[in-house]
Amino acid sequence: MPAKSDIVFFKNMQKGGVNVSLITCKLCGRLYDATRGKICSQCLDELDELYPRVREFIRDHSKTNFSVDSLAEDMDVDILRMQSLVDLGYLDRDVPGISGADEEKRKKEELLQQLKGTLNTSARRERQTDEKSARMYGQERYGTGKKK
Secondary structure, X not given: OOOOOOEEEEEEEXXXXXXXXXXXXXXXXOEEEHHHOOOOHHHXXXXXXXXXXXXXXXXXXXXXXXXXXXXXXXXXXXXXHHHHHHHOOOOOXXXXXXXXXXXXXXXXXXXXXHHHHHHHHHHHXXXXXXXXXXXXXXXXXXXXXXXX
């Protein structure tokens, strides 16, 4: 029996003249056509039904900070299903103050300051070169050719 993450190819089984590749669902372990991702359509339907309940639970407990583990435990839901909601984009992990969102904002600000600094430096260099007499590259490198 293949492992849960194995892809099984059936060369004799064709769908519209094309070989069908089957994959096991990462939530329930059923084989299904691999064209829809890593979760079968039945589990996707279950996640669609679960999401409004999770959203309502989070709204009712809005002052509480949840992790995937604690939310799954509090709602008595399988942690894989809760993590799948996060992976599929139903739930967002990056809430301010949690999961490094503040750290990411700080890094972006630091990069912005570095960019401003390099732009100021290059602007100063450009002004200095403009202050020199406008000479061509050859004149700068080899001189003007006039003898003194």
